[in-house]
Amino acid sequence: MDALSALLGLPEGQQRELGVEHTAAEIAQQPKTWLATLALCERQRAALQQFLGKQSGLPVLLVGAGTSDFVGRSIERLLERQWRTPVRAVASTDLLTDMDAWLRADTSALCISISRSGDSSEGVAAIEEMRRRFPQVTHLIIT
Secondary structure: OOHHHHHHHOOHHHHHHHOOOOHHHHHHHHHHHHHHHHHHHHHOHHHHHHHHHHOOOOOEEEEEOOHHHHHHHHHHHHHHHHHOOOEEEEEHHHHHHOHHHOOOOOOOEEEEEEOOOOOOHHHHHHHHHHHHHOOOEEEEEEO
């Protein structure tokens, strides 16, 4: 039995005692969630291709927190090779605390925000701050 299955198999009270009552279930549901997101993207393929085509050549930021940051880091080099444009994965907390290191007022960019819930406080704050300070940045939000 792997560690995740062991945590999921613990009684609820013991999970709560260990502080893992939400984490293990969240991790376990990730593959299903991402497959559902993929299916949604496939259904919206034409609209996404049209949108991304208009952003062709722009530098890209992949923004997320936790497992969503990991997803961005996992696809960073693949997208850079395929799209032939600079692609950088950055944790939303890093972007929020040092936005000027990642964006310039005189340059357009595409920000792809990746989030399971879509409402993490740092993710929302990063998007709001970008929209305020860098209105030339285009946003694609994947939740």
